[in-house]
Amino acid sequence: MARIVQKYGGTSVGDVDRIKNVAARIKANRDAGNELVVVVSARAGVTNELIARAKAVCAMPSEREMDQLLSIGEQETIALTAMALHGIGVEAVSYTGAQAGIFTDTVHTKAKIKTINAKPLIKDLEAGKVIIVAGFQGINDDGQITTLGRGGSDLTAIALAAAIHADKCEIYTDVDGVYTADPRVVKDAKKLQEISYDEMLELASLGSKVMQTRSVEFASKYNVVFEVRSSFNNNPGTIVKQEVAYMEKVVVRGVAVDKDQAKVVVSNIADKPGTAAKVFRALAEANINVDMIVQNVGKDGVANLTFTVPQTETLKAEQTLAPVLKAIGGSVTLDDKIAKLSVVGVGMRTHSGVASTLFSALADAGINLELISTSEIKISVVIAKDKADDAARAAHKAFQLDQLG
């Protein structure tokens, strides 16, 4: 008997039939003797419908009222899931975020979990009931409903797993697990049996889209081992944890490509202290996410600053920089025909030569590097967008990732 937290996303509970399917999976698991806490999201599409209705009555809905509104999506799913379980003879009880004792700070639409008072939930769990918890939501000390922002249901599951000392935490999504590369691009990409938090974090932030980074960070902080797997089949998924077997031998565990970035070049600015600071302070104040910064000093005391931003923020970046450059001189050019390719692996901490292997493989494939940045467990390069898939295949092969998994 194990104590398990499962999380099913919006696609898995997208309609009445899928909710019944999830109920059947839960029953099988319960019949095997496990204690189960199940976190569910709103039905796919419901949140967008509610947002559309909000925009129809008010151009700029308040975040407090958005939370009152959006939290009903999960509340519908928990009740229907509990009912579907009753329909097949499984004792179950639904919990809203507030009822599950998920206390957050007061920041509406992107609240942080402060504490979980899981006592009532544990009592029901130990009485043999399956517990169905609304993901994505909590309550603050004033009794206001809050929501946790994107990826919030994953966070609910992982935080609950920590709070109730679960043996396992299973995140069910519409993908099978974490792959060494995008299988649609790299034919011999392999599903990883295990991956470390740090690697998962880099892959999540690099656009592999399986999970939001904050959930992985939370899991890492509280050492919650979780498995990413599909709700549409019974294949084993990928286990995410602190220390991964044969970690030392594997240098690179995955290749990620992000095609949603754009490159910004600020040219001909004065090469003196404080110039770069002015540029990035302006971008930070405009809440623009800046990644991969490189500065080249040219001749005649002028410098070029290059960095990447999300494509959706390029116009905002240009508008933000205009007054700054008026003051300090220089000009801006934008390029959204780029992609960022990264190789990730905790093993590279102790191995040299990773950079040269990557750069050689890309050079052999005739791919030019526009920017390079490195961290302890990651090397990222900016390349032409139309070469991104070729580059992923070349890197995957160079690090022999088809041998993994």
Added chain:
Amino acid sequence: MARIVQKYGGTSVGDVDRIKNVAARIKANRDAGNELVVVVSARAGVTNELIARAKAVCAMPSEREMDQLLSIGEQETIALTAMALHGIGVEAVSYTGAQAGIFTDTVHTKAKIKTINAKPLIKDLEAGKVIIVAGFQGINDDGQITTLGRGGSDLTAIALAAAIHADKCEIYTDVDGVYTADPRVVKDAKKLQEISYDEMLELASLGSKVMQTRSVEFASKYNVVFEVRSSFNNNPGTIVKQEVAYMEKVVVRGVAVDKDQAKVVVSNIADKPGTAAKVFRALAEANINVDMIVQNVGKDGVANLTFTVPQTETLKAEQTLAPVLKAIGGSVTLDDKIAKLSVVGVGMRTHSGVASTLFSALADAGINLELISTSEIKISVVIAKDKADDAARAAHKAFQLDQLG
């Protein structure tokens, strides 16, 4: 400046445009300097949609989970109404039943309000905010969401009006107020300016359909004066209160017709102690609502019992009685081609002759009386259904109700 509780039903907030319309009415009232607490129902149709989804996952959904599910209907409306008010520059804040401190007993789907802790609500109200409260719902001491059953939103409004010592309580519906008779049947029916709780109770229970009796009972118990009026125009409605002006002079204030009853005749049962008790105990145990009981003793020591039940419960009544009659003898006949006509008025307490006026008027119209029952402020008769409208017009004229209002 007055402190006003308003309640808008599901039709009044049926879609985004109607919610905006309600917001505009609220703003006009707020701009006039009033303090406003507004209770709203779920959008018309939402509750039925949710019930259909529940039935699709489970044949007999648990009442606890039904409450979790159905309460989201009002939660959607409060958030959208608050947003619509923000959109036109009115400070507003939404409250779920739990947030409004509406504590109930633990009987799911038809909970009773125990206490209201309105302190946080009053604080926001006195800070100048319009308060939007979800009708129909509360919370019990264990933090479980409960719902108040049919007509629950009216009850929320009246209970809140009592709790915050409101100067006025306005119940907005799709009718203009309470009439002396159904205006679709009796052309010169008049809208009443005022009506007493007792009269309203009899009219509500007799099928005038304006409000559920429990809300009127609650108002009577806590002496909450309320007005029933339309949300689609600005006509004054009908004020419901304890003592009504010129009460002594008006003998009958309204004529109500209920066409949804059926007559049950239990014939040839033994005329001895306990026989009738056995019949009605069986019906009570089956939760069948029995009204208008008459017993005739015939010759040879056998009796006939006649009573009315809601038409929807006739089959259930027949099935329930079968084993009883097998034991005590007798047979059952059903007749659903009947209607119940009632005249109501607190004035009849002190006036004799009401019954004879009614019976004469019906006799003159050639209408036969099948059953008669009377209470302090009401006389009811069962007649043929196809004569019901004629009977209503005859009674309305006999008591000169076209002179009222």
